[in-house]
Amino acid sequence: MTGKEIRLGRLFSKGENAVVVAMDHGEFEGPLPGMIELPEVVKGLAPEVSALLLSPGMLAHCGHAFASKGAPLAMVRLNWSTVYCPDWGHNHGDTVQAVSASDAVAAGADLVLISLTLNTGSEARDASNVEVFCRLAGEARRLGVPVVGEYFPLRSNKLRGEEIHDEVYRGCRIAAELGADLIKTFYTQKFAQVTAACPVPILGLGAEKKPRQVQALRLAEQIVQAGGRGVVFGRNALQVPDPAAFQRALCDVVKRGAPAAQAAKRHGVRD
Secondary structure, three states: OOHHHHHHHHHOHHHOOEEEEEOOOHHHHOOOOOOOOHHHHHHHOOOOOOEEEEOHHHOOOOHHHOOOOOOOEEEEEOEEEHHHOHHHOOOOOOEEEOOOHHHHHHHOOOEEEEEEOOOOOOHHHHHHHHHHHHHHHHHHHHHOOOEEEEEOOOOHHHOOHHHHHHHHHHHHHHHHHOOOOEEEEOOOOOHHHHHHOOOOOEEEEOOOOOOOHHHHHHHHHHHHHOOOOEEEEOHHHHOOOOHHHHHHHHHHHHHHOOOHHHHHHHOOOOO
């Protein structure tokens, strides 16, 4: 087996789907509720969680979360994009490298995430975003580290159902064609078409915070029923009264196929 295959095998341990908790929001939004003291936050995570998504600078502060047998994998974001900063009026999707794959691996990364935004309204910007993605993916490939390609459409919060589906449907296949080993992206109204058209595993992201925790669990249920190989939840997994309880319920839904309401009841998840 190759190093990449070994690391992917650990993410999808024993053939189970993956549950990733995202806590890299501070790289784009600064401190957020539930994610302010990350070294303390990671101490309270459910042990069943497969991986944590972190920004490169926070890996050193949270290293204790990965330094024991059975610990989650460390997934580190390599590039920085204005697509995540609409509150600042950024609407173009410019992307730059934040850290090299080799530096991320030296810091302890098991997987690396590289975002990709296309259809930005500028041919030059689209080409530049592809260049950043391919350069970082090529470096990770040489290191034997799996590449999580995140397809993130521009102005995603303003796209209608069919519009975001078309973006995600095309973008996931493009990211796979450019070298992603798995994909992180939005759940769409025809998500089964997205997973069927992509040759690599797809993880559905949680997006905005759901009003009720059982709604987030139902989203996870829908993702895996449509062929997703797991989820990447941030706000929905951390900005809740009992994060560990929610994460245990989430693992039941995603890894073991439990119905959302049943998992919520079993783990005492209440709003």
